[in-house]
Amino acid sequence: MPFHEEELEAAEGTHLRSLTAAEAEGDERAVEAALRPRSLDEVVGQSRVRDQLGLVLEAARQRGRAPDHVLLSGPPGLGKTTLAMIIAHEMQSPLRLTSGPAITHAGDLAAILSGLNEGEVLFVDEIHRMSRPAEEMLYMAMEDFRVDVVIGKGPGATAIPLEIPPFTLVGATTRAGLLPGPLRDRFGFTAHLEFYEPADLDRILHRSAGLLGVDLTDEGSAEIASRSRGTPRIANRLLRRVRDYAQVRADGVVTVEVARSALDLYEVDELGLDRLDRAVLDVLCSRFGGGPVGVSTLAVAVGEERETVEEVAEPFLVRNGFLARTPRGRIATPAAWRHLGLTAPPTTEAGDATLFEDVPEQ
Numbered sequence: 001m002p003f004h005e006e007e008l009e010a011a012e013g014t015h016l017r018s019l020t021a022a023e024a025e026g027d028e029r030a031v032e033a034a035l036r037p038r039s040l041d042e043v044v045g046q047s048r049v050r051d052q053l054g055l056v057l058e059a060a061r062q063r064g065r066a067p068d069h070v071l072l073s074g075p076p077g078l079g080k081t082t083l084a085m086i087i088a089h090e091m092q093s094p095l096r097l098t099s100g101p102a103i104t105h106a107g108d109l110a111a112i113l114s115g116l117n118e119g120e121v122l123f124v125d126e127i128h129r130m131s132r133p134a135e136e137m138l139y140m141a142m143e144d145f146r147v148d149v150v151i152g153k154g155p156g157a158t159a160i161p162l163e164i165p166p167f168t169l170v171g172a173t174t175r176a177g178l179l180p181g182p183l184r185d186r187f188g189f190t191a192h193l194e195f196y197e198p199a200d201l202d203r204i205l206h207r208s209a210g211l212l213g214v215d216l217t218d219e220g221s222a223e224i225a226s227r228s229r230g231t232p233r234i235a236n237r238l239l240r241r242v243r244d245y246a247q248v249r250a251d252g253v254v255t256v257e258v259a260r261s262a263l264d265l266y267e268v269d270e271l272g273l274d275r276l277d278r279a280v281l282d283v284l285c286s287r288f289g290g291g292p293v294g295v296s297t298l299a300v301a302v303g304e305e306r307e308t309v310e311e312v313a314e315p316f317l318v319r320n321g322f323l324a325r326t327p328r329g330r331i332a333t334p335a336a337w338r339h340l341g342l343t344a345p346p347t348t349e350a351g352d353a354t355l356f357e358d359v360p361e362q
């Protein structure tokens with residue numbers, strides 16, 4: 001697999017930010033490129049998506065046509081970009097890459113679309129962040145393979161129709177709910193990526209270890225998998241940090257003891273909670289009796305910005321049933337108390353199921 005040592009080296013200098021952030025940061029992308037599966041066969045897990053997508057692509061191949069437009073949705077780090085690249089690879093078509101935020105004017109999109117060749121795959125990452133006029137142009141391009149280029153302004157403006165060769169749009173979004181209906185409806189196939197089971201993460205880790213030349217035992221791999229929050233990107237990142245530890249403090253082999261010591265050192269606990277996650281739960285339980293408490297108060301108490309608590313810590317805590325967002329504030333669930341090794345006071349409202357409704361955040 002072609003990748004450059006020096007890129008890998010550069011990408012290793014990323015120790016300071018949170019190890020459990022699901023988003024990739026600039027220099028992590030080089031390592032990721034090296035670890036990406038290249039074909040559908042190499043994709044681990046997501047079996048439903050893989051089967052469905054395989055069928056869509058095979059049918060298109062048999063008909064000699066560009067496949068239907070594909071929307072990939074799901075949380076960061078689960079394989080959307082990877083699948084987009086695989087679609088192009090499987091169709092033996094070139095891939096053009098762009099992203100919603102990069103398309104600020106309809107004209108930007110018109111330029112991209114008119115430059116496409118027949119059968120090409122156009123990947124629009126973060127498609128929910130495209131501007132409205134560009135979105136409207138995209139509707140027509142997806143449906144009729146045509147765009148109207150408007151020349152001039154005001155009453156004298158004229159729209160000149162421009163034919164576009166048939167292409168496949170692959171859109172990726174972490175926020176499918178933000179996509180306008182008409183755009184969503186124009187995708188022939190939507191793949192929703194799910195968090196991975198530990199067994200799948202385990203296979204991903206073994207594969208990555210092979211590519212990176214890391215000596216990883218089965219137990220070591222299982223230990224990393226269980227702390228990876230269901231996310232391949234995090235699993236691969238933890239593997240690299242554990243590898244550092246194995247190299248410097250042990251004999252290079254990633255055993256279960258090495259994995260445990262390394263991840264304890266990096267403050268990623270058995271369930272994948274990091275320092276901030278635990279601080280939030282700890283403050284909530286120890287200082288506010290389990291809540292309810294407003295998110296701003298919680299943020300001040302852990303010494304973080306409100307946005308960080310809301311966007312970085314809470315989604316994982318809520319998804320895993322440690323914290324609930326209620327109309328009156330945040331509440332620690334019984335699982336949170338248990339995880340911290342604390343006993344919930346008998347009066348805690350955490351036992352009150354009516355508080356667990358999905359409500360607007362406050």
Ligand SMILES: Nc1ncnc2c1ncn2[C@@H]1O[C@H](COP(=O)(O)OP(=O)(O)OP(=O)(O)O)[C@@H](O)[C@H]1O
Pocket residue numbers: 022023024031032033035036037042043044045046075076077078079080081082083174204232233236
């Ligand atoms: N099914 C999989 N099998 C093996 N590795 C995977 C799989 N899915 C993702 N990965 C690995 O996880 C990393 C992140 O995947 P990718 O960049 O495709 O995520 P993404 O969904 O596009 O994330 P983002 O929303 O941040 O753009 C890649 O390096 C890839 O190697």
Ligand SMILES: [Mg+2]
Pocket residue numbers: 080081082125172
């Ligand atoms: Mg991506």
